Amino acid sequence: MTEDSWEVAGRRFTSRLIVGTGRYKSLEETRDSIAASGAEIVTVAVRRVNLSDPSAPMLQDFVPPDRYTYLPNTAGCFTAQDAVRTLRLAREAGGWNLVKLEVLGPPPFLYPDMAATFEAAAALIADGFEVMVYCADDPVAAKRLEEMGCVAIMPLGAPIGSGMGVVNPYMIRAIKAAAKVPVLVDAGIGTASEAAFAMELGCDAVLLNSAIAHAQNPVKMAEAMKHAVIAGRAAHLAGRMPRDYKADASSPMTGLIR
Amino acid sequence: MSELAERLKLTVNGEARRVPAGLTVAGLLAEIGLAERKVAVERNLEIVPRSQYATTALAEGDAIEIVHFIGGG
Numbered sequence: 001m002t003e004d005s006w007e008v009a010g011r012r013f014t015s016r017l018i019v020g021t022g023r024y025k026s027l028e029e030t031r032d033s034i035a036a037s038g039a040e041i042v043t044v045a046v047r048r049v050n051l052s053d054p055s056a057p058m059l060q061d062f063v064p065p066d067r068y069t070y071l072p073n074t075a076g077c078f079t080a081q082d083a084v085r086t087l088r089l090a091r092e093a094g095g096w097n098l099v100k101l102e103v104l105g106p107p108p109f110l111y112p113d114m115a116a117t118f119e120a121a122a123a124l125i126a127d128g129f130e131v132m133v134y135c136a137d138d139p140v141a142a143k144r145l146e147e148m149g150c151v152a153i154m155p156l157g158a159p160i161g162s163g164m165g166v167v168n169p170y171m172i173r174a175i176k177a178a179a180k181v182p183v184l185v186d187a188g189i190g191t192a193s194e195a196a197f198a199m200e201l202g203c204d205a206v207l208l209n210s211a212i213a214h215a216q217n218p219v220k221m222a223e224a225m226k227h228a229v230i231a232g233r234a235a236h237l238a239g240r241m242p243r244d245y246k247a248d249a250s251s252p253m254t255g256l257i258r
Numbered sequence: 259m260s261e262l263a264e265r266l267k268l269t270v271n272g273e274a275r276r277v278p279a280g281l282t283v284a285g286l287l288a289e290i291g292l293a294e295r296k297v298a299v300e301r302n303l304e305i306v307p308r309s310q311y312a313t314t315a316l317a318e319g320d321a322i323e324i325v326h327f328i329g330g331g
Contacts, residue, residue: 020329020330020331021328021329021330021331022328022329022330022331023329023331024329027329030329043330043331044327044328044329044330045327045328045329045330046298046325046326046327046328047325047326047328048271048272048323048324048325049271049290049292049297049324049325049326051270051271051273051290051324054290054291054292055291058296058326058327058328059326059327059328059329060296060326060327070327072327073330073331075330075331085300085303088305089298089300089305089323089325090298090327092298092299092305092306092307092308093296093297093298093325093326093327094327160331161331187331208331209330209331210331
């Protein structure tokens with residue numbers, strides 16, 4: 001049997017779990033949690049260096065880019081220009097053109113700003129980036145992003161950091177059914193069963209951060225997420241039994257003692 | 259010539275900074291104490307390729323951004 005794997009922008013991965021590197025208590029905890037998750041891709045943010053403490057330990061020292069595929073994000077960008085500027089710097093810092101685009105609306109929901117996301121996606125694709133795009137759970141928008149040339153469609157399960165799970169599974173399934181590029185649930189996952197559920201819907205992978213970083217024991221939750229994604233994927237491939245409201249006995253009704 | 263006249267006024271990550279005239283991007287990173295391979299540099303909104311750090315001289319009034327990767331989701 002060949003190993004189950006997935007491909008995005010010509011790169012092949014075995015792990016179907018992508019994890020963020022933010023919100024951990026320390027870089028040590030970041031390192032240990034990511035190792036426990038089994039993830040091969042990690043998202044990272046681009047920020048100014050702290051000039052007053054240039055010798056402060058850096059993410060690369062704990063999460064080495066030669067071991068993990070860095071997926072730079074555009075968190076904090078509210079316009080297409082900012083997103084392109086940020087990712088050009090990321091490309092120079094690491095040489096990566098595979099990126100995660102996210103253009104967010106205001107709090108309290110940080111919901112994807114789709115008009116700005118379309119504009120930024122067009123600018124990034126024109127500049128040679130391979131764009132994995134965070135988006136609304138909107139099948140029309142998702143299809144349009146794919147047609148523009150985005151290499152992965154990443155609808156939210158629920159708002160970023162909310163831990164509400166996959167609140168609109170029908171639309172996630174609809175987006176996956178129509179897509180020819182990988183579909184990932186990005187944001188909203190709170191615990192292992194929700195990651196498994198996203199995979200059971202047929203998603204190619206799951207992207208999460210807070211569910212691990214904000215767990216009471218992040219390393220333990222990272223391990224749980226690793227197994228959840230594997231289990232959810234296997235259940236999807238196995239094909240679940242049909243649902244019925246009435247019972248269907250699982251022990252034979254013949255040969256009963258009298 | 260006064261000492262100040264030999265120094266350039268730059269903005270680095272939003273902070274005013276004076277550096278010796280003729281300093282290159284590589285020199286600025288060394289002065290701050292940053293490893294070249296861990297950062298990316300933008301000069302007046304244009305990326306400075308790493309291969310040109312040693313040959314790019316800074317000019318009066320340059321706006322420099324020095325960024326790196328941090329944890330993010």
